[in-house]
Amino acid sequence: MEESLIKEKKYSKWIWLLSIVIPIVVAILFTVNLQKLGYDVKPLTFLPPIYATINGITAILLFWAVAAIKKGNKTLHERLIKCCIACSLAFLAMYVAYHMTSIETKYGGEGIWRPIYFFILITHILLSIIIIPFVLFTFVRGISGSYARHKKLARITYPMWLYVAVTGVIVYLMISPYYIG
Numbered sequence: 131m132e133e134s135l136i137k138e139k140k141y142s143k144w145i146w147l148l149s150i151v152i153p154i155v156v157a158i159l160f161t162v163n164l165q166k167l168g169y170d171v172k173p174l175t176f177l178p179p180i181y182a183t184i185n186g187i188t189a190i191l192l193f194w195a196v197a198a199i200k201k202g203n204k205t206l207h208e209r210l211i212k213c214c215i216a217c218s219l220a221f222l223a224m225y226v227a228y229h230m231t232s233i234e235t236k237y238g239g240e241g242i243w244r245p246i247y248f249f250i251l252i253t254h255i256l257l258s259i260i261i262i263p264f265v266l267f268t269f270v271r272g273i274s275g276s277y278a279r280h281k282k283l284a285r286i287t288y289p290m291w292l293y294v295a296v297t298g299v300i301v302y303l304m305i306s307p308y309y310i311g
Contacts, residue, residue, distance in 0.1 A: 137274035149263040159226045173232040181224040185298030188217040238308040247304050254297040261290050
């Protein structure tokens with residue numbers, strides 16, 4: 131068996147475990163509101179514009195990473211992808227922290243904007259879950275030197291990840307007028 135396939139197989143169980151555990155843990159934490167449990171915590175209302183900005187930065191870095199690899203710069207490509215993964219993790223931590231300390235914000239838009247918002251939100255959420263194993267397998271294939279398999283999967287991963295990053299910003303811009311406090 132090719133060495134890169136051995137490495138991929140080695141990480142495969144961890145990737146699938148993380149791909150299942152992360153959405154479950156986030157869903158559980160999303161139901162926990164520290165204020166409602168009686169804890170004296172201030173709502174982290176400053177976080178949404180920060181994590182929306184991180185989503186925007188992720189989109190820019192993804193675009194830059196693809197441009198770098200098209201120019202043959204593997205080192206820059208790898209570094210940018212690692213930054214994208216770090217940004218995604220930072221987003222997730224801030225997103226959970228915000229929802230654990232703040233009251234839920236309801237979207238107040240009306241007319242045609244309401245179904246548009248919910249379409250974008252639902253596709254954003256679903257793809258943010260689906261993208262986890264794609265990102266991790268694509269990353270492992272790249273760092274293990276399985277470049278043909280990496281490239282093949284990256285052609286699917288990149289547009290999904292970019293969509294999640296861009297729609298994260300759009301969702302924020304659409305709901306931000308309705309934030310309280």
